[in-house]
Amino acid sequence: MYRILIVDDEPMALYSTAHTFPWADWGFDPPVLMTEAPAALDKLRTERFDAAIVDIRMPQMTGIDLIRLSGEAGLQTVFIVLSGYSDFSYVQTALRLSTFDYCLKPILPDAAQAALERLSGRIHDIRVGSDPAFLATLSSTAPLKPLFTQRGLPVPEGMLSMVLLSAEKPETLPPLLNGFQASLSFWADANEVLLFTPMPEQALLSALPKSPDVRVCYTVPVSQDILNPVRQLQLLRQTMAEVQPGQAPVSIYVNDCSPTFFDMLNYVDEHLSDDLSLQRLSAQFHLNYTYCSELFRAITGATFTKYLSSHRMERARTLIITTSMSISEIARQTGYSNYNHFSATFKTYFGQTPGAYRTAHQEGSGR
Numbered sequence: 001m002y003r004i005l006i007v008d009d010e011p012m013a014l015y016s017t018a019h020t021f022p023w024a025d026w027g028f029d030p031p032v033l034m035t036e037a038p039a040a041l042d043k044l045r046t047e048r049f050d051a052a053i054v055d056i057r058m059p060q061m062t063g064i065d066l067i068r069l070s071g072e073a074g075l076q077t078v079f080i081v082l083s084g085y086s087d088f089s090y091v092q093t094a095l096r097l098s099t100f101d102y103c104l105k106p107i108l109p110d111a112a113q114a115a116l117e118r119l120s121g122r123i124h125d126i127r128v129g130s131d132p133a134f135l136a137t138l139s140s141t142a143p144l145k146p147l148f149t150q151r152g153l154p155v156p157e158g159m160l161s162m163v164l165l166s167a168e169k170p171e172t173l174p175p176l177l178n179g180f181q182a183s184l185s186f187w188a189d190a191n192e193v194l195l196f197t198p199m200p201e202q203a204l205l206s207a208l209p210k211s212p213d214v215r216v217c218y219t220v221p222v223s224q225d226i227l228n229p230v231r232q233l234q235l236l237r238q239t240m241a242e243v244q245p246g247q248a249p250v251s252i253y254v255n256d257c258s259p260t261f262f263d264m265l266n267y268v269d270e271h272l273s274d275d276l277s278l279q280r281l282s283a284q285f286h287l288n289y290t291y292c293s294e295l296f297r298a299i300t301g302a303t304f305t306k307y308l309s310s311h312r313m314e315r316a317r318t319l320i321i322t323t324s325m326s327i328s329e330i331a332r333q334t335g336y337s338n339y340n341h342f343s344a345t346f347k348t349y350f351g352q353t354p355g356a357y358r359t360a361h362q363e364g365s366g367r
Contacts, residue, residue, distance in 0.1 A: 001029045002123050003048065006057040007040040007066065008082065010347045017053065017082065021112045028118040037061035044070055044077055050123045051078040053103075074183065078122055080115060082107070120276040160267050254326075272312050278304040304347065312336070320354055321361045327354045 003024070008014040018031050034040045038057045044052065052070075054063035068081050081102045100122055103115055124256075163183075174355045183197035225286040264285055268276065281304070296304045312334040319330045328339055331354075336342035 002050040002120065004055075004075075005034065005043065005049045005052040006031045007037055007052065007058070007063070009035050009037075009058045009060075010055070011035060013055070013082075017107060018105050021116050022108060023116070025113075026116045028116070028120070037063070037066045041066055043074055045073055049077050051080065052081045052121055053082060056081045056083040056102075077195045080119060081320060081340060084210055102302065104244050112170050160196045160198055162199060165193045181253055236275075238336065242244050261316070268308060272308075272315050273335050276335065308335075309345065310349070313346060316342070316346060316354065317350065317357070320358045327358075 006017055008017060014033050014035060018033055021028075021031075023030060031053075032043070034043065037216060038061050040054070041061070043049075048124060052066075054066055056063040058066075063081050067081075070077055070079075078100045083102055083106050097312060098172070101118060103111060103114055133205075148190065157324055182198070184197045213316070264281060267281070267284065278293055278296070282289045294302065296302075296307065302310070316330050316334045319325055319333060320327070323330075325333070325344075331337075331339050331342035334342070336345070343353050346352075346357070348359055
């Protein structure tokens with residue numbers, strides 16, 4: 001269920017709004033109601049709310065200020081603003097602050113239904129990590145500095161640490177973010193927060209929670225021009241998944257996830273057509289073979305051979321459905337000199353031969 005906060009300084013309007021929206025129909029808990037914006041901001045900072053509906057004109061703090069301060073605090077709350085017909089200039093300002101939607105007062109039932117449908121879809125996208133802005137950020141190799149600027153945060157110099165906080169109870173996470181005020185934060189899932197922080201290691205260790213409900217996994221400093229953060233997020237999740245609930249210690253510190261290791265993964269992706277081996281990889285990065293093997297298994301959860309094979313197959317699948325390249329050429333592009341071996345491996349992974357897989361995809365897409 002989704003949690004939502006409604007803020008309006010007029011009690012009658014507040015209760016009217018609360019009873020106009022069909023909350024349960026779209027997966028929302030009954031709303032939390034507040035009449036004072038400063039208190040609402042404190043509540044947003046200390047509890048997890050998926051969304052908030054705020055009146056645009058309030059005496060102590062306007063809805064615009066509430067939205068702006070929430071953004072500066074790194075909160076991922078989705079906002080809808082309430083306004084009258086004469087408030088459109090305020091609405092324009094709110095929309096520039098990345099407000100998701102707005103509703104005119106008085107709210108009619110049909111408008112409430114439509115707004116809630118849009119809102120629930122937006123929250124769902126964010127929770128499953130398919131929020132376009134979030135994915136674009138994580139998939140990009142562009143510098144992270146502009147993102148700090150967009151959030152009104154001090155632009156860090158030097159290196160950043162990537163931190164993944166995961167909790168069994170999502171409501172325990174927002175209070176922790178108060179210790180990372182200068183950090184870039186994203187809700188990666190319903191109970192995960194991904195942080196990019198310039199905090200020194202000792203300060204970071206001090207700020208990390210000791211609560212048994214929270215698990216922490218972080219890498220040593222990574223470049224602000226970070227490559228493939230999606231993969232790094234996946235690796236952090238895989239590592240955290242190895243710790244069972246209640247197992248001690250509840251916090252994992254992955255000090256071996258150095259930039260060198262991620263450089264190794266990038267190297268593998270860029271050389272899938274080559275005759276790759278763990279011996280070649282360890283020599284390329286001047287690492288002991290045994291250490292390299294153990295590190296690979298510990299962080300990815302797979303042997304190097306299995307990791308390489310799965311990535312070659314994913315690359316082959318992409319080429320099969322997105323290009324007209326011959327199957328034999330795709331085999332060569334993904335490091336297979338023996339066509340029969342390639343075809344058998346592909347069928348093991350995807351249940352069809354490469355040719356049959358391409359035909360099925362073309363028929364399914366109407367080509």
